[in-house]
Amino acid sequence: MTQDEMKKEAGWAALNYVEPDTIVGVGTGSTVNHFIDALGTMSDKIKGAVSSSVASTEKLEQLGIKIFDCNEVASLSVYVDGADEINADKEMIKGGGAALTREKIVAAISEKFVCIVDGTKAVDVLGEFPLPVEVIPMARSYVARELVKLGGDPVYREDCITDNGNVILDVYNMKITNPKLLEDQINALPGVVTVGLFAHRGADVVITGTPEGAKIEE
Ligand code: 5RP
Numbered sequence: 001m002t003q004d005e006m007k008k009e010a011g012w013a014a015l016n017y018v019e020p021d022t023i024v025g026v027g028t029g030s031t032v033n034h035f036i037d038a039l040g041t042m043s044d045k046i047k048g049a050v051s052s053s054v055a056s057t058e059k060l061e062q063l064g065i066k067i068f069d070c071n072e073v074a075s076l077s078v079y080v081d082g083a084d085e086i087n088a089d090k091e092m093i094k095g096g097g098a099a100l101t102r103e104k105i106v107a108a109i110s111e112k113f114v115c116i117v118d119g120t121k122a123v124d125v126l127g128e129f130p131l132p133v134e135v136i137p138m139a140r141s142y143v144a145r146e147l148v149k150l151g152g153d154p155v156y157r158e159d160c161i162t163d164n165g166n167v168i169l170d171v172y173n174m175k176i177t178n179p180k181l182l183e184d185q186i187n188a189l190p191g192v193v194t195v196g197l198f199a200h201r202g203a204d205v206v207i208t209g210t211p212e213g214a215k216i217e218e
Contacts, residue, residue, distance in 0.1 A: 003118050010208060011209075017078050023068055027081025040064070048066030050069075050070050079107050081116070091199040095134070095196030100196040104194050113201065113204050125175055131170070132157075133196065135169055139191020143169060147169065150174075
């Protein structure tokens, strides 16, 4: 089974968490694209979606799913999104697709975060995948210097402007043994919009696509 087939397995299994007549929170990425395909099969049974990126919005609209502005919605019963890494406490690194800020906002208004991954995303310690940090452009160099003090090696992501008009620093060589503390430390730096650590608001359910089918941890 290819990695993409495992992503598809996880994406379609997440449909079980979607309740009819609700607005669904939708993340971003190649695994989520499979979930969106699945969601398209029940487009007439849901009210619509709150989307975490321009890319997901376009795909949802192509399938006839109505998009709601996040400001119109007080809460969502479920948010489905992928991850770049996830540990046993369901804490994640996200933002490989540069959608971390909107993803964190939609996750924050959701009662249940369903994380869909293939088996390559599970790790004991977060940090092998470079940690994305979305930064206001004028703060890029200052934040990079502060990230070095925190033990990382930040690299400016070339040719990447986020949906919010900001830039991304990818922080290499972090062994993240206390994800909640690091999330707080990086969030506290002036100029940081969002750090791609989802530790305070981790996942509630993890669906892992495997050759033996979707494995579910609640
Ligand atoms: C985008 C994300 C994605 O969820 C993450 O990058 C995983 O992507 P994929 O499903 O393509 O492996 O955080 O900002």
